[in-house]
Amino acid sequence: MRLNESIVSKTETDYYAMPDERGHFGIYGGKFVAETLMEPIEELRRAYEEMKQDKEFQAEFDRDLAYYVGRPSPLYHAERWSKELGGAQIYLKREDLNHTGAHKVNNTIGQALLARRMGKTRIIAETGAGQHGVASATVAARFGMECVVYMGEEDVKRQAPNVYRMKLLGAKVVPVTSGSRTLKDALNEAMRDWVTNVDNTFYIIGTVAGPHPYPAMVRDFQTIIGREAREQIQVQTGRLPDALVACVGGGSNAIGLFHPFLGDESVEIFGVEGGGDGVDTPNHAAPLCAGSPGVLHGNRTYLMEDHNGQITETHCISAGLDYPGVGPEHAWLKDIGRASYVSVTDDEALAAFHKLTRTEGIIPALESSHALAYGEKLAKTMSPEQQIIINLSGRGDKDINTIADIEGIKL
Amino acid sequence: MSRLKSRFARLKADNKQALIPFVTAGDPHPSITVGLLHDMVKAGASVLELGIPFSDPMAEGPVIQAACERALEHNVSLKDVLGMVSEFRQQDNDTPIVLMGYANPVEVMGYKTFAEAAAKAGVDGLIIVDLPPEEGEDLVAELRANNIDMIFLLAPTSTEERIEKICQMASGFVYYVSLKGVTGAANLDVQSVQDKVQQIRQHTDIPVGVGFGIGTAEKAASVSAVADAVVVGSAIVKRVAENANDGERISAEVCALLSSMRQAMDIES
Numbered sequence: 001m002r003l004n005e006s007i008v009s010k011t012e013t014d015y016y017a018m019p020d021e022r023g024h025f026g027i028y029g030g031k032f033v034a035e036t037l038m039e040p041i042e043e044l045r046r047a048y049e050e051m052k053q054d055k056e057f058q059a060e061f062d063r064d065l066a067y068y069v070g071r072p073s074p075l076y077h078a079e080r081w082s083k084e085l086g087g088a089q090i091y092l093k094r095e096d097l098n099h100t101g102a103h104k105v106n107n108t109i110g111q112a113l114l115a116r117r118m119g120k121t122r123i124i125a126e127t128g129a130g131q132h133g134v135a136s137a138t139v140a141a142r143f144g145m146e147c148v149v150y151m152g153e154e155d156v157k158r159q160a161p162n163v164y165r166m167k168l169l170g171a172k173v174v175p176v177t178s179g180s181r182t183l184k185d186a187l188n189e190a191m192r193d194w195v196t197n198v199d200n201t202f203y204i205i206g207t208v209a210g211p212h213p214y215p216a217m218v219r220d221f222q223t224i225i226g227r228e229a230r231e232q233i234q235v236q237t238g239r240l241p242d243a244l245v246a247c248v249g250g251g252s253n254a255i256g257l258f259h260p261f262l263g264d265e266s267v268e269i270f271g272v273e274g275g276g277d278g279v280d281t282p283n284h285a286a287p288l289c290a291g292s293p294g295v296l297h298g299n300r301t302y303l304m305e306d307h308n309g310q311i312t313e314t315h316c317i318s319a320g321l322d323y324p325g326v327g328p329e330h331a332w333l334k335d336i337g338r339a340s341y342v343s344v345t346d347d348e349a350l351a352a353f354h355k356l357t358r359t360e361g362i363i364p365a366l367e368s369s370h371a372l373a374y375g376e377k378l379a380k381t382m383s384p385e386q387q388i389i390i391n392l393s394g395r396g397d398k399d400i401n402t403i404a405d406i407e408g409i410k411l
Numbered sequence: 412m413s414r415l416k417s418r419f420a421r422l423k424a425d426n427k428q429a430l431i432p433f434v435t436a437g438d439p440h441p442s443i444t445v446g447l448l449h450d451m452v453k454a455g456a457s458v459l460e461l462g463i464p465f466s467d468p469m470a471e472g473p474v475i476q477a478a479c480e481r482a483l484e485h486n487v488s489l490k491d492v493l494g495m496v497s498e499f500r501q502q503d504n505d506t507p508i509v510l511m512g513y514a515n516p517v518e519v520m521g522y523k524t525f526a527e528a529a530a531k532a533g534v535d536g537l538i539i540v541d542l543p544p545e546e547g548e549d550l551v552a553e554l555r556a557n558n559i560d561m562i563f564l565l566a567p568t569s570t571e572e573r574i575e576k577i578c579q580m581a582s583g584f585v586y587y588v589s590l591k592g593v594t595g596a597a598n599l600d601v602q603s604v605q606d607k608v609q610q611i612r613q614h615t616d617i618p619v620g621v622g623f624g625i626g627t628a629e630k631a632a633s634v635s636a637v638a639d640a641v642v643v644g645s646a647i648v649k650r651v652a653e654n655a656n657d658g659e660r661i662s663a664e665v666c667a668l669l670s671s672m673r674q675a676m677d678i679e680s
Binding site (some may be wrong): 022036037038178179184193195196199222265292293294295297298308310312 | 465566591
């Protein structure tokens, strides 16, 4: 499959015309960065545009996805779980089976190839749950590049296995102690590094946020998820699904699944945010459900912010969803009504984590467990003839310490 | 004539360069800011740069990040910052004030509401670090309607084409970011600053200020030899932080630094 493969179906709203040439998705997106970074992001945009047209690059990307990542990832019919729920048939897109254990590697492979082509020798990345950090450290090791990963001090604590994994891969993990010490602060620190070392450094952003061209570029690397799923479901069942469900932190796994289906108006689309203690409390990470538009980290989007425009602290059991912003394309899809954004609480996600583990023998990441929890609710409202694809974006091995802590077990 | 224009005209007539100190509003406490601004004017400040505290100051080094955190402990808002400017204007109607901050607080207040309130308070210019001209058209229009200058940044990475375009939009002065890095960095190279400032001057007649990494009287003097204005931030904020419990000592230390810079700059010119 090709990144620039023309899109499958067209409808009245051209969902595939975004972003515009200035990097805007409606009023969202854009290039809100310091002057020092304006030329570097323009250079990146040009390199990416060239790369999209380059058959050799495309072939290399496809080869890496097949033989290094292990794609295509299976689309698995969770028959036992579906039967138990008595509603729609649930299909899981198994991104957890990718090399490094999550969808993140699809994007880091693409960006690392681009970095090498641009002659950059040093990779930096931010990470929350550590999955993007591991995926960045992995590609850096493979290409022999220096790699520095910024990670909030809080996250360093709650994702210890991934921190060690990054170190084994040769990356330097820098704990970030400013602000709330989570993903947003790691992003701030990575931006500061980039502005300082812009000559030799490529910043691999892990989600569909940041200044243009990142939201579009990361999406394009991740749409392999949706393109495969769209083909697989038709091969297995002879038709399109009725609904898609994916968790949304920054939203890269979600946009990767959703995007190839946007033109299929019969397919309902649900993005699931981290509801923490509930969106009616201050402790959550659900900007699309309970935030308002603003500007952060290079783009205009929905944010968790106070009435003075200060970014507020988020709370979510899953580090990968613990972020006060969201990719600008999701903000646009929400406003035009093509996708619905909902939230589930920490407790609901935990219950889904255990449910899938015991029913299907698959340990899901806590991020993905949010999608599973909503998928379960949705399936129950549907009939057994209908079908849902849930993106199982990552595996849960990295979360076993968090789960054990909650259960009062010392590993 | 705007305060910025007349201040730069007078400096030029005296063959002097502007010294522009930066402090974060409300750091370490909202009660000291207005007094500190007045004291800095007495110590030789030509223009004042007042920082709007923000929770995620991406272009700042650790010193100004910490200043934002101290101010935010007192919930200093954009509205409070404008209140400080109004209070300052009761005693000083000549010294130009430029606000510096990030896009989101201004976005949330609303461009029109902000521009009108800022003009009423006595603000002369605005620097928004993460609002390049490509995204700034709407805000610039509102500021123009209220006679406030948008101060655009130029950087070592700005191409000739960008310099030309930005200079066409600029008013008040243009702010050249002296280095690739964050505020308070230590890798200032005066020769490269001189080259770039000369390049900028080919595209505009408005004053060119230089900031980032200018922390000593010696550096201020050498930059003032090649630019029209010298912006000093982290070196001042560091003195604020070191004396956070004693407002008088903050003022004394900050003013001592500014006086030494002013003196060194005047000898140089």
